[in-house]
Amino acid sequence: MSNQKISELQTERAKFKPVLPGIVKNGPVNVMPKFGISTKGVSDYEMVQKLFPNTYGMPIVNFVKGKNSEVTKKNIKVGVVLSGGQAPGGHNVIAGLFDALKKANSKNKLIGFLGGPSGILENKLKEITSLLIYEYRNTGGFDIIQSGRTKIETPEQFEQTKKNLLENKIDALVVIGGDDSNTNAALLTEYFKKENVNISIVGVPKTIDGDLKNEQIEASFGFDTATKIYSELVGNICRDVNSARKYWHFIRLMGRSASHITLEVGLKTQPNIVLIGEEVLAKKMTLSQIVDGITDIIVKRAEMKKNFGIALVPEGLIEFVPEMKELISSLNDILSENEATINSMNTLEEKKNFVCEKLPENLASLMKSLPGIISSQLLIDRDPHGNVQVSQIETEKLLIEMIKKKLSELKKDGKYGGKFSAITHFFGYEGRCGAPSNFDANYCYALGYNSAVLVLNGLTGYLSSVKKLVKKADLWECGGAPLTMMMTIEKRKGKEKPVIKKALVNLNGLPFKTLLENRDTWAMTENYLYPGPIQYFGPSSVTDITTITLKYEQKE
Numbered sequence: 406m407s408n409q410k411i412s413e414l415q416t417e418r419a420k421f422k423p424v425l426p427g428i429v430k431n432g433p434v435n436v437m438p439k440f441g442i443s444t445k446g447v448s449d450y451e452m453v454q455k456l457f458p459n460t461y462g463m464p465i466v467n468f469v470k471g472k473n474s475e476v477t478k479k480n481i482k483v484g485v486v487l488s489g490g491q492a493p494g495g496h497n498v499i500a501g502l503f504d505a506l507k508k509a510n511s512k513n514k515l516i517g518f519l520g521g522p523s524g525i526l527e528n529k530l531k532e533i534t535s536l537l538i539y540e541y542r543n544t545g546g547f548d549i550i551q552s553g554r555t556k557i558e559t560p561e562q563f564e565q566t567k568k569n570l571l572e573n574k575i576d577a578l579v580v581i582g583g584d585d586s587n588t589n590a591a592l593l594t595e596y597f598k599k600e601n602v603n604i605s606i607v608g609v610p611k612t613i614d615g616d617l618k619n620e621q622i623e624a625s626f627g628f629d630t631a632t633k634i635y636s637e638l639v640g641n642i643c644r645d646v647n648s649a650r651k652y653w654h655f656i657r658l659m660g661r662s663a664s665h666i667t668l669e670v671g672l673k674t675q676p677n678i679v680l681i682g683e684e685v686l687a688k689k690m691t692l693s694q695i696v697d698g699i700t701d702i703i704v705k706r707a708e709m710k711k712n713f714g715i716a717l718v719p720e721g722l723i724e725f726v727p728e729m730k731e732l733i734s735s736l737n738d739i740l741s742e743n744e745a746t747i748n749s750m751n752t753l754e755e756k757k758n759f760v761c762e763k764l765p766e767n768l769a770s771l772m773k774s775l776p777g778i779i780s781s782q783l784l785i786d787r788d789p790h791g792n793v794q795v796s797q798i799e800t801e802k803l804l805i806e807m808i809k810k811k812l813s814e815l816k817k818d819g820k821y822g823g824k825f826s827a828i829t830h831f832f833g834y835e836g837r838c839g840a841p842s843n844f845d846a847n848y849c850y851a852l853g854y855n856s857a858v859l860v861l862n863g864l865t866g867y868l869s870s871v872k873k874l875v876k877k878a879d880l881w882e883c884g885g886a887p888l889t890m891m892m893t894i895e896k897r898k899g900k901e902k903p904v905i906k907k908a909l910v911n912l913n914g915l916p917f918k919t920l921l922e923n924r925d926t927w928a929m930t931e932n933y934l935y936p937g938p939i940q941y942f943g944p945s946s947v948t949d950i951t952t953i954t955l956k957y958e959q960k961e
């Protein structure tokens with residue numbers, strides 16, 4: 406162990422032994438894969454099938470009890486890579502993977518590729534040993550091997566990956582990532598099949614955003630811990646607001662496009678306003694309609710002498726406002742088609758003028774009407790997958806600016822007599838590396854352990870799937886879901902591409918319906934809830950609770 410000092414909590418938390426699902430708890434030798442019927446994609450079936458001729462249609466796998474001594478005979482070397490944004494519990498995925506591999510055969514090896522997928526391309530790696538993993542069990546962060554957002558998608562990158570994995574004698578690669586990283590894992594699997602490369606690829610569903618879920622994947626790991634951390638912070642602000650009674654707090658919450666995080670935190674803390682991007686899209690709301698709705702609540706509360714409140718704003722909101730969605734999509738195309746020209750420009754003003762000339766008239770005037778800070782933020786570099794980096798766009802400031810304008814108009818007309826003093830927050834990075842909750846510590850360990858069982862059974866192109874998550878951990882079910890069954894076709898960087906379908910907030914689902922039923926009351930009252938910090942020790946009613954989202958979704 407290194408001499409680095411660790412906190413008291415870390416010392417105690419290192420002793421936590423994750424509970425394994427009963428089905429795999431006696432090791433990989435005591436389970437057998439049971440195959441279901443063949444699967445198909447989510448939509449655009451023909452096109453997806455055409456793009457994945459060798460891997461499309463594979464069956465779902467469930468692990469059942471059985472003797473499988475073959476898995477102990479092989480002596481394999483597995484690579485693991487952490488891809489994309491951090492999410493609490495990543496270290497436990499690696500711990501579970503490591504323990505299962507060693508349980509099957511002590512000669513099995515686990516190799517970590519450093520700094521995300523670029524570690525594979527640049528051949529930067531280190532062996533995960535029992536001494537190394539010991540320090541990271543039940544801790545947050547991805548620092549054991551770090552993460553990165555490089556993607557492996559071009560034929561040259563596939564070739565380089567093949568070369569490096571073969572040279573390192575890697576038998577299987579476990580990709581811990583979100584929808585985009587697992588899309589690339591699916592493409593790599595297809596490439597290896599085509600090239601007759603005998604290396605298995607297995608994915609693990611990671612992202613705090615909660616948008617990598619479907620019938621086979623009930624939750625992505627990290628969502629539970631991150632939302633608990635944000636809920637603690639929002640709850641604390643609710644209490645501050647109710648004590649001081651003088652500010653409106655606008656809190657933007659991470660989550661990329663989907664509003665799952667905001668919805669979960671909203672249900673846990675019951676603030677006055679909870680905006681949901683998916684609702685804005687469904688109702689085709691304009692920015693000024695959103696602003697009118699918020700302003701109406703501010704005015705009504707002011708009439709009750711309540712010049713304070715809390716509004717939650719999902720970071721992806723801006724992408725769901727139809728006019729903004731159209732603007733962002735046109736900007737994405739212009740930026741990718743004119744990358745070199747735009748990069749050669751020295752000032753933001755120059756870039757803005759350039760894109761405005763290329764935009765259709767209505768979008769150019771929308772771009773020009775936005776506050777300078779927002780229009781500049783819309784032009785920042787896209788991520789390697791071509792997505793706009795919504796975490797860099799301060800939507801809460803845009804809303805406040807527009808609300809202030811509206812309130813001063815109302816004041817002039819004698820329709821508003823209150824005071825509006827707003828404070829902004831952005832909670833995102835605060836939650837991504839938190840020490841995993843008991844749920845995430847167990848779930849991640851199970852996902853990692855299960856990914857090893859998939860690999861040991863020679864399966865490839867699967868996402869580690871651990872289900873029945875509202876039950877106790879020892880009752881969870883384990884198996885694998887083919888990556889191609891999650892695929893659809895979407896436009897990325899101006900081109901039609903196969904992608905894993907992102908799960909957005911279901912407006913007919915119980916989590917959103919619960920918000921809908923309560924939000925008018927929450928708007929006018931101070932029915933705030935204070936969830937407090939994550940508890941790692943104490944009664945199971947507080948240490949082992951899962952998210953409201955998962956609980957309600959499983960009820961449906």
Ligand code: FBP
Binds near residue numbers: 491614720
């Ligand atoms: P992943 O989809 O890679 O898990 O990322 C999650 C996330 O935290 C988003 O919520 C956020 O928009 C984004 O990462 C921020 O990215 P970065 O870490 O590059 O700033």
